[in-house]
Amino acid sequence: MTFELPKDRVLILDGAMGTMLQRYANSRYIVPDSFNILDSGAVEFIHRQYINAGADVIVTNTFGSNRIRMNECNLDNIEVIKRGIEIARRASCGKYVAQDIGPIGKIVEPNGPIKAEVAYELFKEQFLIGKTEGVDLFLIETMYDINEFEIALYAANEIGLPFMASMTFEEDECTFLGFTIEEMVETAEKYKAIALGANCSTGSKDMIKIAEKILSISKTPVLVKPNAGLPQNIDCSSPYEICEKSFADDIKKMIDMGVKVVGGCCGTTPRYIEKIRKVI
Ligand SMILES: [Zn+2]
Numbered sequence: 001m002t003f004e005l006p007k008d009r010v011l012i013l014d015g016a017m018g019t020m021l022q023r024y025a026n027s028r029y030i031v032p033d034s035f036n037i038l039d040s041g042a043v044e045f046i047h048r049q050y051i052n053a054g055a056d057v058i059v060t061n062t063f064g065s066n067r068i069r070m071n072e073c074n075l076d077n078i079e080v081i082k083r084g085i086e087i088a089r090r091a092s093c094g095k096y097v098a099q100d101i102g103p104i105g106k107i108v109e110p111n112g113p114i115k116a117e118v119a120y121e122l123f124k125e126q127f128l129i130g131k132t133e134g135v136d137l138f139l140i141e142t143m144y145d146i147n148e149f150e151i152a153l154y155a156a157n158e159i160g161l162p163f164m165a166s167m168t169f170e171e172d173e174c175t176f177l178g179f180t181i182e183e184m185v186e187t188a189e190k191y192k193a194i195a196l197g198a199n200c201s202t203g204s205k206d207m208i209k210i211a212e213k214i215l216s217i218s219k220t221p222v223l224v225k226p227n228a229g230l231p232q233n234i235d236c237s238s239p240y241e242i243c244e245k246s247f248a249d250d251i252k253k254m255i256d257m258g259v260k261v262v263g264g265c266c267g268t269t270p271r272y273i274e275k276i277r278k279v280i
Contacts, residue, residue, distance in 0.1 A: 014273060044090060099135040123156070131160075138164070154191060169210050202226060229241030
């Protein structure tokens with residue numbers, strides 16, 4: 001069956017995967033996507049924790065699995081994506097599986113060196129694997145360049161599976177390349193994302209203002225997936241600055257404002273998702 005947003009309730013996505021794996025790896029530098037090949041049990045265990053915490057959708061461990069990024073790490077991106085989807089499906093217990101798609105990691109023309117056609121091929125390849133492997137939807141997230149965002153959405157729209165689209169805004173309500181909330185909403189609606197919004201970058205407190213702005217102009221259901229603040233020390237090993245309770249309270253505020261899809265980005269854990277499930 002085709003994935004559809006629930007009409008009568010809020011949809012809960014899962015929380016962070018990358019920072020969970022980072023903790024598991026004890027702050028050793030790791031490429032999170034490589035765990036799909038090297039330690040699939042760890043990925044599956046984290047998915048299961050999110051499901052037990054009450055997530056409606058789990059997101060595959062494929063945020064950086066585009067050909068350029070994976071080749072730089074000597075990994076076969078096709079294999080990494082296929083395994084990532086397989087692991088999520090195995091853990092899913094009938095919940096939905098969203099294929100995670102992050103930015104290429106290099107900036108697209110005219111702001112950077114990657115040609116638009118190359119960017120298109122990179123995204124298209126990821127989506128086609130996801131479609132063949134049977135994901136329910138795509139989650140395009142953490143985008144900061146409107147040109148790259150548009151190319152990704154154009155490619156997703158051609159596939160025919162539902163997709164959610166999210167950019168990452170700083171406290172000044174622009175992406176770090178200076179793109180605005182208005183541009184994000186306009187582009188996501190042009191290519192018919194089923195939900196649009198903001199993730200990562202700011203913690204849940206600062207996200208409230210961003211959510212308010214998105215809600216005021218969007219005709220499409222709004223998604224928020226804030227992070228848990230910034231790590232309290234540089235090795236990322238200590239807890240983040242926003243505790244589970246205030247995170248869930250902020251999420252509840254945004255739901256009351258009209259947000260329809262919620263989840264957690266960097267630094268969040270299954271306990272954050274559990275708290276969200278409890279407050280709504
Ligand atoms: Zn994040």
